[in-house]
Amino acid sequence: MEPDAETISAPRQLGKYRIKRGIYTEEQFQKNYERNTPSPRNRDFRIQGRVQCRFSWARFRKIILKMFPILNWLCAYRVREWFLSDIHAGLSVGMVQIPQGLSGVLLTRLPLPIVNGFYSAFCCSLTYVVFGTSRHISIGSFSILNAMVADVLKTLNFSPVLTANGTFANFSDANYMKSYMEALTLTASTTFLTGIIQLLLGCFCLGFVTTYLPKTLIDAYLTAAALHVIVSQFSFIFGIVINFHMGPLAIFYNLFHYCMALPKANATSILLFLVGLLMLRVSNCIKITYKHSPVAFPMELLLIITITIIANHVHLHAESSMLVAKMVPHRFLPPTLPDLSNLSRIVAHAFSLAIVSYFLLIFVGKRYACIHNYNISSNQELMTVGLCNIFSSFFKSFAVSCAISGTVIQEKTGGKTQFAALIGASIMLVVVMKLGHFFQSLPNAVLAAIVMVNMFPFLEKFMDIPTLWRQDKYHFVIWIVTFAAVLCLGLDIGLVIAMGFTFFIITVRSHRMKIVMLGQIPNTDLYRSLSDYKAAAEIEGVKIFQCCSSISFANMRHFKGYLLHKMDVKAVPLDENEMRALISVSLSSIGLERKDLKCACVCDPPEPLPRIPYTEKLVKRLHRDNESSSSSLNLIRWSKFESKHSSGTLTTGMSQTQHAQSTAIRLRAARPETGKKKDEGKRTRHSSNLGVDTSTTLLCQEPVQLQSTEFSTYPVHTIILDFSMVQFVDLQASDLLRQMFHMFQNIGISVLIASCHFSVIEIFEKNDLFDDCVTKARFFLTLHDAVLAALEQNQRPETVELSIGEPEQELDEGLTEEQKERSLHSGNNKDISSLKTTRSELLNEEPISDLFRTYSLQSETEMNVFQQYDAPPPEPGDRDEEWEQKWKYARDP
Numbered sequence: 071m072e073p074d075a076e077t078i079s080a081p082r083q084l085g086k087y088r089i090k091r092g093i094y095t096e097e098q099f100q101k102n103y104e105r106n107t108p109s110p111r112n113r114d115f116r117i118q119g120r121v122q123c124r125f126s127w128a129r130f131r132k133i134i135l136k137m138f139p140i141l142n143w144l145c146a147y148r149v150r151e152w153f154l155s156d157i158h159a160g161l162s163v164g165m166v167q168i169p170q171g172l173s174g175v176l177l178t179r180l181p182l183p184i185v186n187g188f189y190s191a192f193c194c195s196l197t198y199v200v201f202g203t204s205r206h207i208s209i210g211s212f213s214i215l216n217a218m219v220a221d222v223l224k225t226l227n228f229s230p231v232l233t234a235n236g237t238f239a240n241f242s243d244a245n246y247m248k249s250y251m252e253a254l255t256l257t258a259s260t261t262f263l264t265g266i267i268q269l270l271l272g273c274f275c276l277g278f279v280t281t282y283l284p285k286t287l288i289d290a291y292l293t294a295a296a297l298h299v300i301v302s303q304f305s306f307i308f309g310i311v312i313n314f315h316m317g318p319l320a321i322f323y324n325l326f327h328y329c330m331a332l333p334k335a336n337a338t339s340i341l342l343f344l345v346g347l348l349m350l351r352v353s354n355c356i357k358i359t360y361k362h363s364p365v366a367f368p369m370e371l372l373l374i375i376t377i378t379i380i381a382n383h384v385h386l387h388a389e390s391s392m393l394v395a396k397m398v399p400h401r402f403l404p405p406t407l408p409d410l411s412n413l414s415r416i417v418a419h420a421f422s423l424a425i426v427s428y429f430l431l432i433f434v435g436k437r438y439a440c441i442h443n444y445n446i447s448s449n450q451e452l453m454t455v456g457l458c459n460i461f462s463s464f465f466k467s468f469a470v471s472c473a474i475s476g477t478v479i480q481e482k483t484g485g486k487t488q489f490a491a492l493i494g495a496s497i498m499l500v501v502v503m504k505l506g507h508f509f510q511s512l513p514n515a516v517l518a519a520i521v522m523v524n525m526f527p528f529l530e531k532f533m534d535i536p537t538l539w540r541q542d543k544y545h546f547v548i549w550i551v552t553f554a555a556v557l558c559l560g561l562d563i564g565l566v567i568a569m570g571f572t573f574f575i576i577t578v579r580s581h582r583m584k585i586v587m588l589g590q591i592p593n594t595d596l597y598r599s600l601s602d603y604k605a606a607a608e609i610e611g612v613k614i615f616q617c618c619s620s621i622s623f624a625n626m627r628h629f630k631g632y633l634l635h636k637m638d639v640k641a642v643p644l645d646e647n648e649m650r651a652l653i654s655v656s657l658s659s660i661g662l663e664r665k666d667l668k669c670a671c672v673c674d675p676p677e678p679l680p681r682i683p684y685t686e687k688l689v690k691r692l693h694r695d696n697e698s699s700s701s702s703l704n705l706i707r708w709s710k711f712e713s714k715h716s717s718g719t720l721t722t723g724m725s726q727t728q729h730a731q732s733t734a735i736r737l738r739a740a741r742p743e744t745g746k747k748k749d750e751g752k753r754t755r756h757s758s759n760l761g762v763d764t765s766t767t768l769l770c771q772e773p774v775q776l777q778s779t780e781f782s783t784y785p786v787h788t789i790i791l792d793f794s795m796v797q798f799v800d801l802q803a804s805d806l807l808r809q810m811f812h813m814f815q816n817i818g819i820s821v822l823i824a825s826c827h828f829s830v831i832e833i834f835e836k837n838d839l840f841d842d843c844v845t846k847a848r849f850f851l852t853l854h855d856a857v858l859a860a861l862e863q864n865q866r867p868e869t870v871e872l873s874i875g876e877p878e879q880e881l882d883e884g885l886t887e888e889q890k891e892r893s894l895h896s897g898n899n900k901d902i903s904s905l906k907t908t909r910s911e912l913l914n915e916e917p918i919s920d921l922f923r924t925y926s927l928q929s930e931t932e933m934n935v936f937q938q939y940d941a942p943p944p945e946p947g948d949r950d951e952e953w954e955q956k957w958k959y960a961r962d963p
Contacts, residue, residue: 318559378508591607621799811844
């Protein structure tokens with residue numbers, strides 16, 4: 071019997087859970103539950119009698135496999151599956167390396183001994199097979215690196231061997247031969263120093279830098295490098311020789327010179343290039359499958375062999391490497407140690423070559439490692455390419471790196487391991503030693519077609535630009551900047567600019583502060599963004615902010631500004647007298663006597679500096695659209711209302727309304743009696759202990775309609791910071807948090823932190839965040855614990871002291887009938903009707919404002935910021951001007 075379709079498609083109903091527990095703070099949780107003591111990193115070992123050395127086969131095996139990565143794939147080599155594929159790939163790579171080694175002189179215009187170049191390529195390939203971690207890299211010469219050697223030769227004022235018109239210098243001249251040998255020595259020294267720099271960088275494990283480079287930068291860099299390679303092949307395509315430029319804007323100079331030399335182009339070379347390009351593109355349509363694995367048709371191998379045979383029997387009138395091979399003065403020079411006397415002259419060029427050589431190798435290696443799902447070691451690759459360059463310098467050869475075209479051929483022809491590169495290097499050396507003169511007649515245009523076709527996979531990354539724009543704007547900008555910098559400024563300078571810009575973007579993105587206001591999903595312990603979820607409701611008297619990134623010196627100002635903006639306050643620096651009062655409090659807390667004049671011996675240890683908890687105070691923000699407000703501090707201001715429907719309502723606490731000064735704050739108090747009907751309005755909690763800043767005490771004007779329903783008019787008594795996504799808080803940000811704790815506590819608003827990771831709490835302890843006001847009792851395990859604690863501390867009914875200036879004034883219509891009756895009874899005596907407010911202190915701590923009452927200032931005019939006033943109502947004959955002079959309103963500058 072088959073199950074019903076509805077039964078199969080019905081979603082599985084999730085279970086429910088119900089947990090009953092108390093509210094946990096971090097302090098209480100650590101007392102109830104003991105943490106596991108971490109194992110010490112540094113242990114003291116006692117040497118008793120003799121030292122025992124232990125040998126571990128597992129560790130020895132791990133070290134050997136790390137030093138010689140060839141053992142990783144050699145011991146697990148699948149002969150039946152991989153052998154034929156590696157043979158196929160090795161044949162294709164080896165045959166392509168032959169014409170590449172013969173034609174490299176056209177860019178450098180310095181003909182190296184032919185056999186030396188192939189010996190160097192073989193030794194480098196063998197070294198990479200043993201020490202390299204990539205399975206598809208084909209090591210060898212790179213045309214752009216070879217062209218960078220021209221900058222080194224300029225330091226010797228060496229005139230090129232191959233002139234711009236394609237003719238060679240006179241090697242019979244003894245002075246010119248001496249200069250030629252000095253150029254070879256300088257080239258070998260540059261290659262050797264390049265290898266030494268790479269080896270040293272690898273020993274210091276600086277290859278980790280590539281970990282911070284995104285795939286976007288790698289793709290853009292390789293795309294620009296592919297364009298540089300394509301432009302370098304124009305000499306082979308058109309059969310012309312130009313002064314190849316390197317450096318900033320070199321690609322545009324070269325294109326201009328090629329365009330100027332087009333009238334001298336060889337038509338046969340262009341035709342052979344087009345034929346080869348067509349055949350290679352057609353070969354992509356031929357599909358070969360071997361044991362369920364696709365294998366590319368070996369068109370490069372077939373094309374090289376076919377055109378070589380034709381060129382040896384028919385004169386094609388195309389440029390080839392035959393003329394270069396015949397004019398080389400030395401076919402082979404024995405390996406020697408490089409000359410180290412001129413290293414100071416080439417250290418800058420060598421460092422540039424080392425950086426470009428390594429990053430080109432690691433970028434291509436990471437690309438194919440990602441495609442074939444294996445990992446490569448960046449430090450091992452750095453040391454390996456350094457060894458390759460050191461061996462290459464013994465043969466007076468150029469610096470080596472990843473041969474991009476050879477790597478693409480090795481991968482697409484089915485190469486599985488570095489065994490294919492070993493076969494290719496062996497075939498290359500054997501063929502050159504025995505049949506090298508046959509390949510000298512191969513037209514260079516055919517090689518240019520092979521190189522250009524193998525650059526197309528990198529140019530296809532242009533198609534990713536629209537996708538990057540839709541998915542991630544940051545990576546789109548990184549791609550554009552990297553490509554433009556490398557294309558215009560070269561592979562070395564462009565790489566530095568691309569890396570610097572990428573690190574800048576990563577820093578900005580990681581430190582970009584994002585704060586979200588949260589609300590509670592009704593009847594749950596879930597909290598979500600108020601702007602994203604309609605069901606999320608704001609809790610009365612509680613503001614919840616979720617920090618979505620770490621807090622550091624880079625974003626702490628934004629963090630502070632966001633909180634102050636949402637709380638509709640601003641920070642004002644304390645004046646000199648206020649700072650003196652805080653210093654007095656700090657000195658008394660550390661037990662020091664306060665003396666105006668004190669003599670001490672210089673031998674005595676210096677006294678600790680007083681710790682000032684905060685340097686700013688919070689005042690109500692003044693809105694420009696409110697004409698009735700005459701002071702930024704907004705102290706208690708009395709005014710008369712002509713309309714009897716207007717009410718004078720005294721509200722203590724912070725309002726979240728953007729236009730709080732022009733909005734009537736309606737006050738609803740809960741009935742203390744239990745048998746009567748509940749109030750229709752929301753309860754508003756007030757504090758009688760708010761003494762620091764009376765600017766938060768506001769007598770509202772005529773009631774107007776709220777402009778936005780997003781904000782509420784009840785006062786805020788608690789701010790909760792959700793630190794569940796905060797990974798670290800640095801020293802400056804910790805100091806800012808401590809100040810904000812004190813500043814908000816000073817105006818009667820408690821700040822709680824929820825879901826803070828223990829590692830962040832340890833950072834707070836190291837940064838000396840905690841004091842008498844900021845304790846671990848303010849840190850809660852979960853956000854719901856913090857909300858429940860905030861509501862529990864403020865759940866008692868309070869009354870509010872209302873000062874009414876005239877008996878005919880009435881309370882707001884939101885008050886209950888019973889409260890209206892009370893106000894009318896008390897209004898008959900023309901006295902102040904007071905409903906005394908009592909509020910339990912949060913976490914049983916004394917508000918920071920009480921400290922000022924202990925250390926009050928002598929000047930009465932300066933005490934209005936720190937103390938709470940019980941101001942009598944104005945008499946009927948009093949004038950507003952006299953009242954303002956008496957209380958000294960602080961004007962907004």
